[in-house]
Amino acid sequence: MATTKAPDSGRRSDRSRRAIHDAALALVGELGYQKTTIEGIAARAGVGKQTIYRWWPSKAAVLLEAFVDLNERAAEAVGDLARAIPDTGDLVADLKLVLRATVDELVDPTYDIPTRALTAEGVVDAQLGAQYVDRLLRPALQLYVDRLRSAQEAGQVRPDVDPETALELFTGPLTHRWLLRTAPLTHAYADSVVDYAVHGLAPR
Template identity: 65%
Template sequence: MPDKTAPDASRRSTRSRSAIYAAALALVAEIGYPRTTIEGIAARAGVGKQTIYRWWPSKADVLLEAFLDLSAQAAGQAGQAPYEIPDTGDLAADLRAVLRAAVDRLLDPAFEAPARALAAEGLLNEQVGREFVARLLEPRLRLCARRLRAAQDSGAVRADVDPRIALELFVSPLAQRWLQRTGPLTHAYADTLVGYALYGIAPR
C-alpha cells in the first residue's frame, strides 16, 4: 500500500495556512490590528496557537504573509502577473493606469485594513518594515523605475533624471494622502499627480 502520510500532511498544512491567513485578515478588518492576537487568529482559524508559532514568530509576520498571499491571489484572478507595469509607448497614460490601480487597491476594504496595519507596524518594527518594503513595494518600484528608464531612452524623460527619485513625485503624495487622510483619494487626484510630476521631469 502507498504511504499517504506525507501528502495528507501537506494538504493539512496548506489548509491550515489558508485558514490562518483568512482569520488574520478578517480579524484585522473587524476588530483592528491592536486587538488582534495570535490566540484570536488560532481560534478563528480552528488551529492550535502553537501551530502558528511554529511558522511565524508574531502576529505581524502572520499578517504580512497573509497580505502577500492576498495580493498574489488578486493578481491571479485578474489574469495578471504579480507585478506588471504597462508600456504602451505613452508614458503619461501608463503612469495614470498604474496610479489609478493603486488608488483602487488602497480603497478596497479587503486590502485597506491590513495595509494600514502593516504600514503602521513597519514604523515600530524595523524587521517587519524591511520585509514589507522588500517583498511588496520594492518589486513594483523597480519595475516603475525601469519604465521611466525606457522613457528616458525614448526622450520622454530628461537624461539627467534619477528614476528612483522621480518615482517619489508620484508615489509619496499618494501614500501620504492615503495614510494621513488629508483629502479624497480618487482617479482624478492620481491623474493630477502624473501631470504635475511629468512636467517636472520632461525634457525642456
C-alpha cells in the same frame, strides 16, 4: 487486502496556512490590528495557537505573510499589470492607469486596513518594516523604475533623471494623502499627480 493512503501532511499544512492567513486578514478587518490576537486567529482558523507560534513569531508576522499571499493571488488575477506598467508609448496614459489602480486598492478595505497595520507596526519593528519593504513595496516600486527607464530610452524623460528618485513624485503624494487622510483619494487626484510630475520630467 486494502491499503490506507497516509494523509498528505504537506497539503494539510497548506490548508492550515491558508486558513490562518484568511483568519488574520478577516479579524484585522473586523476588529482592527490592536484587538486581533494570536488566540483569535487560531480560533477563527480552527487550529491550535501552538501551530501559529510554530510558524510565526508574532501576529505581525502572520499578517505580513497573509498580506503577501493576498497580493500574490491578486497579481495572478490581474496578470500583466502586476508584472509591469504598460508601455504603450504614452507615458502619461500608462502612469495614470497604474495610479488609478493603486487608488482603487488603497481605498478597498481589504487592502487598506492590513496595509495601515503593517505600515504602523513597521515603524516600531524595524525587522518587520524591512521585510514589508522587501517583500511588498520594493517589487512594486521597481515597476516604476523600469517604465521610467523605458521612457528615457524613448526620449520622453530627461536623460539626467534618476528613475528611483522620480518614482516618488508619483507614489509619494498618493501615500501621503492615503496615510494622513488629508483629502479624498480619487482617480482625478491620481491623474493630477501624473500631469504635474511628468511636466517636470519632460525634456526641456
